Amino acid sequence: MEVDRISSRNLGRDDRIISDHGKESRFPFLDEDVVSFLSSVPIQYKANLTLPRGIGEKLLLRVAVRELGLSSAAVLPKRAIQFGSRIAKMENSAEKASDRCNRLTTE
Structure with a gap:
């Protein structure tokens, strides 16, 4: 489902x-x-979790990226898009997602 x-x-x-x-x-x-x-696609073509992070997971994606000539990007640890940029930590690393943003309040 x-x-x-x-x-x-x-x-x-x-x-x-x-x-x-x-x-x-x-x-x-x-x-x-x-x-x-x-x-x-069988799992063994998609991941080999005996290999280190940045190599063993998301194998198909890594092969495709290497084929496109982006070898240095092919070994980076992959993160979900909402966490990948780490933009939230640039401003206030103690801020949590559940906190009310004081920069947006008008009170």
């Missing part, structure tokens, strides 16, 4: 945020055919 819903889950929120900035979102990796294909 989760795999069937992956192309639509949370994308409404993401699309509203992106379109608010005058852009249109594209998520080719969430295309139903791509998800179906990747679901059919």
Whole structure:
């Protein structure tokens, strides 16, 4: 069920945020055919967790990135997009997601 819903889950929120900035979102990796294909690929081609982080996980992605000539990016540890930039930690590392942002309050 989760795999069937992956192309639509949370994308409404993401699309509203992106379109608010005058852009249109594209998520080719969430295309139903791509998800179906990747679901059919045996796990040993997608990950080897006996290898170190930055090498063993997301093997297909790493091979594709290497084929595109981005060898240094192919060995970086992968993070979810919402955590990847670490922008939140640049301003106040003690701030939590559940905290009310004092920079946005008008009181």
